[in-house]
Amino acid sequence: MEDYEVQFVDRSERSARFVVRPITPAFANGIRRAMIADVPTFSIDTVRFIENSSVMFDEQIGLRLGLVPLTTPPGEFERGDEVTLSLDVEGPETAYSGDLVSSDELVQPADENIPIIDLKEEQRLELEADAVLDVGKEHAKHQGGVAVSYRHLQAVEVVGDAGEFDDEEPEILRGVIEEQAADAAVETGGYEPENGQLVPTEAFEHDLTNRYPGKDVEVTDIDGAFVFDVETDGSFSVDELVVEAIGTIEDRATELKESIQL
Amino acid sequence: MELRVIDKEETELAIEIAGEDHTFMNVLKGALLETEGVTAATYDVNPEQSGGQTEPVLTIKTETDVDALDALEDGADRVIEKTEGLQDAYEAAV
Numbered sequence: 001m002e003d004y005e006v007q008f009v010d011r012s013e014r015s016a017r018f019v020v021r022p023i024t025p026a027f028a029n030g031i032r033r034a035m036i037a038d039v040p041t042f043s044i045d046t047v048r049f050i051e052n053s054s055v056m057f058d059e060q061i062g063l064r065l066g067l068v069p070l071t072t073p074p075g076e077f078e079r080g081d082e083v084t085l086s087l088d089v090e091g092p093e094t095a096y097s098g099d100l101v102s103s104d105e106l107v108q109p110a111d112e113n114i115p116i117i118d119l120k121e122e123q124r125l126e127l128e129a130d131a132v133l134d135v136g137k138e139h140a141k142h143q144g145g146v147a148v149s150y151r152h153l154q155a156v157e158v159v160g161d162a163g164e165f166d167d168e169e170p171e172i173l174r175g176v177i178e179e180q181a182a183d184a185a186v187e188t189g190g191y192e193p194e195n196g197q198l199v200p201t202e203a204f205e206h207d208l209t210n211r212y213p214g215k216d217v218e219v220t221d222i223d224g225a226f227v228f229d230v231e232t233d234g235s236f237s238v239d240e241l242v243v244e245a246i247g248t249i250e251d252r253a254t255e256l257k258e259s260i261q262l
Numbered sequence: 263m264e265l266r267v268i269d270k271e272e273t274e275l276a277i278e279i280a281g282e283d284h285t286f287m288n289v290l291k292g293a294l295l296e297t298e299g300v301t302a303a304t305y306d307v308n309p310e311q312s313g314g315q316t317e318p319v320l321t322i323k324t325e326t327d328v329d330a331l332d333a334l335e336d337g338a339d340r341v342i343e344k345t346e347g348l349q350d351a352y353e354a355a356v
Contacts, residue, residue, distance in 0.1 A: 002347035006355035018355070020348065026292030027344055033285040137283075239356055243349055250345035252263065252286045256279070257338040259265045260331060 009176055009198050015231040016238040019153055019176065019198060022224035028150050032228075034245035035145035037137040040079050041235040042070040042107050045134075050126040054091075054117050061117060061125070066141045068097045069110040069233040070131055074244050076106055081133045083107040088126045091119030100129075107131060110234030145241050147231040151175050152221035153198075156208060158184040160216040171208035173219060176200050176227045184215050273323060275330035280317040283307065287318045293344065294337035299328035303337070 009017040020028070044065040049058050070083075083104045089095040098112025119125060136143035154173070158181045177199050179185065185193035188211050189203030204211040208219075230238050264280035279287065287305045294303035302323040308315040324333045 001350070002343045004348045004351035006348075006351045008355060011356075018352075020351070023348070024292050024296075026288045027348075030285050030289035031348075033283075038285060239352075242352055246345045246349050246352070249286060249289055250342055250349075252282065253290070253338045253341035253345065255263045256265075256290070257335055257342075259263060260335050260338070 007198060009200055009227070011238070013237050014234055015147075015229075017176070017200070017227060017229050019225060019227050021153070021222075021226070023226055024224070025226075028226045028228075030249055031242075031245055032148050032150055034248050035148045035230065035241055036143055038135050038248040039074075039144045039236075039241055039244045040133045040135045041072045041142050041144040041233070042077075042083060042131040042133050043139070043141040044068065044070075044085065044129045045132040046130040048128045050128065051124050052127070053123045054119055054125050055123070056117055061127075064116050065100075065129055066139075068100070068114055068116075069235050070102075071106065071108050071110050072133065072144070072235045073106050074236060074240050077133050079133050079135070083131045085129045085131060086127065087116075087129070089119060089124070091123040092121050094118045095125050144232055144235045145230060145245070146233045147229070150226045150228045153178055153225035153227050155180045155220050155222050156212065157181060157218045157220065158212060158215045159218050162214050162216050168209065171217065172206050173201050173208055174206055177219075178222060178225075181212065181215075181217075184212050186211065186213060268319065270330070273326060273328065273330055275322045275334065276319060277322075277334070278317050278319050282318055287320065289341055289344075290320070290337060293340040294322060294333070297333060297336045297340050299325050300333050300337070301325055 005021055007019045047062045047065060052058055083102060085100045085102045087100050089099050095116040096112060097109040097114035100109050102108050134142045154175055154177045156177050179193060179195055179197045179199055182193035182195045187193060191199045191203045208217050232238055232241050266278040268278055269276040291303050291305050294300050300322060305318050305320045307318045322330050322333055324330050
């Protein structure tokens with residue numbers, strides 16, 4: 001089995017940033033693409049309107065309903081499975097995603113405060129909707145990973161002192177650096193200078209002159225080390241998204257292997 | 263995933279892997295290039311210009327004593343090694 005090292009820079013339920021190494025660009029990109037397009041989530045796909053006396057057409061409401069993220073616990077459902085939800089709101093009132101009542105405890109609106117439509121006096125919205133489990137490749141409303149990217153981990157090398165009379169120009173850098181010049185660095189944003197430490201550039205306001213005052217620096221990419229930035233829409237946690245995405249690639253490799261053997 | 267062998271010789275293989283896109287093909291190609299006995303591996307997700315062929319075609323060349331189909335299987339194994347390793351590493355870091 002291949003050995004990897006994963007280190008978190010920040011981590012919460014819906015977003016995380018972590019370093020993986022040593023990983024090839026091909027594999028990194030495969031995981032990124034899988035997180036966006038291949039991990040299925042529930043999304044409303046068919047709507048039956050019982051009453052819609054709001055100011056919008058059925059189709060417009062249907063589009064808005066489709067965009068409401070629904071919780072999708074991995075491993076519980078198969079692609080194509082359906083869950084029915086209902087909504088009944090009478091004006092004057094705003095219909096929110098939280099007003100959707102699901103027939104399945106596991107599949108609920110991920111956020112309760114998404115406005116669907118503002119209803120005035122005498123207006124009413126009553127409907128039944130079928131959510132279907134499908135992948136982002138089919139329709140963007142099924143994307144579980146909404147902002148998924150990676151970039152190289154970077155190293156900063158001190159190449160000398162800044163000239164005494166040089167203009168003090170900022171040296172802007174965004175991403176995460178691995179501290180390799182602790183002797184020349186100062187503590188910024190709670191990150192004590194310590195070689196090998198991962199420091200997000202926010203810690204020094206993205207300006208290397210704050211971290212390495214009076215020094216001339218050079219920035220290089222670290223081979224085979226990638227910083228992933230992952231954010232989900234709330235359908236599942238970041239951890240579930242990452243593990244599921246890697247799993248989809250594994251499933252395909254297994255399928256390929258089995259097909260060859262036949 | 264539907265496989266269709268287009269061309270098969272001892273050390274060469276061209277195979278269509280229907281239903282896949284860059285997500286898997288590029289990972290597989292990358293893994294094949296790291297696999298022992300494989301001298302060349304590439305894939306082409308053909309544009310419509312080439313007679314309507316739009317499914318990815320994987321082409322492998324291997325060293326004389328290695329069967330190309332076995333090499334493909336080794337490549338798939340290599341992908342599984344990577345995915346399992348990364349899943350474990352991620353779960354260990356959580």
